[in-house]
Amino acid sequence: MTLVAPSPLSLNWLNLAQQAEARIRPYVPPTPLLKSSALSERFERDVFLKLESRNPTGAYKVRPAFNAILAQLDTARSRGVLTTSSGNFAQAVAYAAKKLGVRACIVMTSDTSPYKIERTRELGAEIVFCGPDFDSRFETVKRLERERGALVLHGFDSIETIAGDGTIALELLNQLDTTLPFSVIVPVSGGGMISGIAATLRQISTDHEVLGAQPSQGGSMAKSIHAGQRVHVGKIHTIADALVASTPGERTFEITRNWAPQVSLVSEKQIHEALLHCLETEKIWAEPGGAVSIAALLSESLPLSKNKPVVCIISGGNADPRILHEILGK
C-alpha cells in the first residue's frame, strides 16, 4: 500500500478503466441496467438500477479484485495474494484467485458473520482472524505481509481497484444509449466505487454528475469531506454491513472531495425502506449496503440536477438471510 504520489487527480482514469475492462471482461460480464418504472414515474425522469448484485460472488468487488490480480498476475501466482475485507471484497478476491490459479489469504475480524466466513471459505481462500476493530485488520495484514511476502491487495484505495470500479462507468456509457449527461448515485464505504465512476466519467464530460450515499451510522466519507480531511469515525454499527470503512482511502478521498463531493447520509430506517422498495416493487434482492443509493434517492436529500436520467448503483446482493428474515418479520 503506497502513499499518494502522483496525485490521483492527475492520472488518466478513462484510460486506466479501459485497460481494466480489457483485463476483466473474460471473467466479469457487464451487469444489467434496468429501468425502474415506479421510480421513473415518481421522480419524473428515467431512473435506472445497475445490478452489481448480479456479478459473480454477488457484488461489484469482482471488478477491482480481478483487475488488481491480473495487473500483477505473475507476482500474484508466485507469492499469493493477501487482503482484508468485511465480506464482499473477501469473496471477490477468493473467487478471482481461484479462477486465476492464485493462493489467497483473507484477514477477517473475529466478529465477522458466520455467513460471510462460510461463503469465503467455500471459495477456497485461507482465512486469518484478527481483533474486532477495523484498524487491527490492517495491522494483521502488515504482519502477514512481512511474514509471508504475499502481494497485498487494497480493497478500495489502489489505482487498480479504483480503475476496476471505473469499468462500471464504461458500461453505463454504453448501456444508457444517450449522449446526454446523467446522474449516478453510488453507495459509499471507503470510496473506491464512487472514485472510479467519478474519475472515469469526468474525462468524458464534466456534465455527468456522481453523488454518494452512506449510512449516517458511520459516514466517514461525508464527514471527511465536511472536515476537509480524512477522519476516522471508529467502529461502525449499521444494517448496511458492507459499508463499514472507518475512514476513506487517501486516493479515494482526494478524488471524491474534488469530483463527487455530494455524499448524502441515510438513516437505518431509510435503508430498511429502500430494501423493502427493492423487494416489493423492483423484485430484486439487494443487500442493505447495496440499497443505500435507493435510500438516498427516496429521501430526496441529494441535490440532483433537474431532468437528468438517474442511475442508482445496487452495489451488491449478499444479504445475510437472517437480516432479511428480521426485516420481513416487521
Added chain:
Amino acid sequence: MTLVAPSPLSLNWLNLAQQAEARIRPYVPPTPLLKSSALSERFERDVFLKLESRNPTGAYKVRPAFNAILAQLDTARSRGVLTTSSGNFAQAVAYAAKKLGVRACIVMTSDTSPYKIERTRELGAEIVFCGPDFDSRFETVKRLERERGALVLHGFDSIETIAGDGTIALELLNQLDTTLPFSVIVPVSGGGMISGIAATLRQISTDHEVLGAQPSQGGSMAKSIHAGQRVHVGKIHTIADALVASTPGERTFEITRNWAPQVSLVSEKQIHEALLHCLETEKIWAEPGGAVSIAALLSESLPLSKNKPVVCIISGGNADPRILHEILGK
C-alpha cells in the same frame, strides 16, 4: 366466455401476438432477459431468466389484461370489465382498467390472502367475494355478468389473453439475438402463458421447444394431457399460490397438448429450493409460482434438447412477504 370454435390450432397466433404487442406496448415495456452465470455453468449451455416479475403489478398478467381490454375498449369503457382471479390477473386488470379509464370488478374467493386483496383494492377495483372453491368463482362471474352486463375477461383461455401472452415470445425472439432454436420453460396454471408462447414460436420455427412446469400439488394441465382430456383436480394447496387453476382452459388445453405437451411436475420442496436459488444466487425476488420454471430445470425432469439455450420464465414476483418470512426462517 365462448366455446372453442374455430379450433385454436387453426388461428394465426403470430399475427395475433403482433397485434397484441402493438396494442400493449405503450403500457407494457419489454421485460429484461438476464443470463444466469450459475445455471449456464451448471447446465453447460446459455440459461436465461425472463423477468416477468418486473412488469407493472409484478407479473406477466398485464399483457393479457391490457390486450383483452384494448381489443374491446369502447365496450369496456361503457360497460366496465369483470373477471375472477387468485391474484395476479386481478391486479393486472385493476391496473389496466385504471390506466384506460375503465371500471373493473374482480371476483375473489373468500379465502384470498389479505395481501392480495389489499393490492387489488389499492388499484381502484371493486372486489366481490365468493365461496372458497375455484368453480364458485365462475358461477359468481356469470351471475354478475347477467346482473350488470359487464364485459367478462377470462384470465387465461380467451384468444386475447393467449395472444397477449404471446408477446413474451416476440420479445424473446428479439432479445436472444440468435436465429438458432431455443427452449423455453414456462410456469403453468390454466395454460395461458404456455399456449401463447408455444403458439407464437411455432409459427416462426417448430425447432423452438416450449416446456411446462407445474406444482405436483395440482398439476391440472399435466394430468389432463396424460388423460387425453381436461380433468378437474379440485381445490389446490401449494406454496405456488398463483398456480391454482383446477382445470386447464379449452383453448389452452388444445394448444398445450399439441404444441407443448411436456409439462413437468415439481414438488413443494423443489419450489422452495428454486426460490432460494433465485434469492441467494440470482439476486432476484420471485413468487413461488414464478420460480417453478427454475424448479423444473434444477430437478432435471424435463426432456430438454441438448445444447439449445434455455429460457426460464419467471412469471411473477408478488410473493406474500409472510411466505418469504417463513421460508427464510428455515
